[in-house]
Amino acid sequence: MKRMHVHVAVDNLMQSISFYSALFDAQPAVVKADYAKWMLDDPRVNFAISTRGRQPGLDHLGIQVESKGELQEVYARLRKAGGNIVEQGETSCCYAKSEKSWIDDPAGISWETFYTTGESIDYGDGSGERVARVAHEKSCCAPAIEPQSATACGCPG
């Protein structure tokens, strides 16, 4: 089973941990000085926040898979979707070791598809991450979204 991934850049880690722990009714599974992550089953989401100098707001979205077979399945979807795919391969990022690829969606949001194989003791040296993100630099940092009422939700059903 795949899991949605959301990564949000925030200003104040502790205040954001407080909010999201209340929202999800769960404590984060990982807390570092600049990062926190919830691995939720209800809803089924890998939700991360970080204070890494990016503008507050959505940093990127993703689909986390649980096997190499699923990874290849989603990679095939990316190729079908078209656009520039950045194959990052095996990398350490966000205190985890993963194999991943990146693609930009039509809204300018970066999506990562990744299979996590273990933990990492640091955030990541950025060696692979930097290459991927530089390729996406114009679109990876979603515009800051001010809290406000959003437009009608589209689907009436």
Add this chain to the structure above:
Amino acid sequence: MKRLHLHVAVDNLSKAVGFYSNLFATRPCCAGRTFANWRVNDPDLNFGVSIILERKGVLHLGLEVDRPDQLNTIDHILKGPRHAAAALPWEVSVRKPTIRREPSS
């Protein structure tokens, strides 16, 4: 079960429908001239796009819940001062039940 909701602004609906239909490997459950919506099971997600010319990106995130009491609990959190630390707008809604009717014989 709660479900994550994402609503994204795009400037080209047909391009967006093509991209996300491939990404989620499923067609939109409903669509109009200015919007489309996907109900994805794997990963569990309610994903919507709307045409908004002056901005692109995520408009809001949301949680779909099963019961009104869950909605009230989460709405109370969203109305509180801690929402300022979210860095994004969030909404909560009650998940609509699916009603399927077979044609009568």
